Amino acid sequence: MISDVASTSRVLVIDDDPQSIELVKRVLTRAGFGAVEATSEPGIALSLLRELEPHVVLLDLNMPQIDGLALLEALRGEADRVGSSIIMLTGAADQAVQVTALQRGASDFVTKPFEHSVLVARVAGAAEMRELQRRLRDQNDRLQEAVAARTARLQETLDILTRAEAELKRSLEHTAAQGKTRAEVVAELAHELRTPLSAICGFSDMMRRQQFGPIPPRYREYAEDIHSAGMHVLQVINGFLDVTKAEARQEPLSVSMVDIGTIVSDSVKLMSAEAEKTGVDLRLDVKPGIEQVETDRAKLMQIVLNMTSNAVKFTPSGGSVTVEVGPDIGGGAYFVVLRDTGMAIDPGDLADVTRSFGQPRSAGGKPKGSGFGMPLTRQYVEMLGGTLTITSRPGQGTAVTIRLPKSLPADQYRETAPSPVGD
Secondary structure, eight states: OOOHHHHTOEEEEEOSOHHHHHHHHHHHHHHTOSEEEEESOGGGHHHHHHHHOOSEEEEESOOSSSOHHHHHHHHHHHHHHHTOEEEEEESOOOHHHHHHHHHTTOOEEEESSOOHHHHHHHHHHHHHHHHHHHHHHHHHHHHHHHHHHHHHHHHHHHHHHHHHHHHHHHHHHHHHHHTOOHHHHHHHHHHHHHHHHHHHHHHHHHHHTTTTSOOOHHHHHHHHHHHHHHHHHHHHHHHHHHHHHHHTTOSOOOEEEEEHHHHHHHHHHHHHHHHHHTTOEEEEEEOSOOOEEEEEHHHHHHHHHHHHHHHHHTSOTTOEEEEEEEEOTTSSEEEEEEEEOSOOOOGGGHHHHHHHTTSOBOTTSOBOSOOOHHHHHHHHHHHTTOEEEEEEETTTEEEEEEEEESSOOTTSOOOOOOOOTTO
């Protein structure tokens, strides 16, 4: 008995002898082949091959009207296209003839007179192989179509994002002319940016995780790149929104009495593992005489984390970062000083660094990239009534000094969190 796969295959027999054709058809039909077609006219063999697209072609080698090898060569191209195996039926056992036939495209031989079981086994094996190849080809075609469709949807989403970005630029220019603040513009357009960006991240994440089936490695690599870029853009947008809110004083201050020494210590501890991993010696120096101050705990911790993270990130392995905190001269304020042995900054670039702290620095010491660490830090320091200064010396690294008052000035913008319902 033949397999279910082989039984659904199609066989085409080409032989000038009607009796031989009838015998072959009877043997194959009894074995379970459901579609066996035949012709004794070699001249129509090519057209039948195109019409039937058989899995196996049984071709007689010795025919008086046409040389079997010549017909084999004429059929080979179309057989390769449709996915057919050509098995030669021959009464000759000449090895040289068989080698020639194999070289011209034949896949196997059956010698006449043949054993019925041998004929069935060879045809079934070739038919099953061709049917599985065709199924695999169809599956790959469907997969390629699915990937193409997903890629097209992703491209549409990318186009939407590009148009949204262009619209944002135009709106910013128009709004600036009307005297609107950047915070108002961002509030109006944030949804327009985030909606297509969320679609990009979502589709690319499904593709890279192959949620709906396997995709080719190259497309999976593209999906990884698109997802990574989308998440980066989302982080940039969130950072921009944070800075804009801080500049517009739209973030309330949750004011309370806090221990500045404890906050700085906790912040440095959070960065200790990263410093150890990068080979940077991170030190903490808490001066005596520290008392509680009136400030926003969360924003103070964010300030110290931004400063420390930046210093650790851009200090070479083997260097050191020191965070010092203590009471300022006169007792009316406290200072937090961060010194690193990283790359020194040109004095002429300090103003730019103050606006762009948190960005990677190039070989010339100038910031590069699109980070928002220092703009946000600077805004938070100002919200807390403090000042921020940067000094840098070649060979000695950079020092960032923050001075904060013990209590917020009376005219300083503040807004405590709302009281719980029922208070």
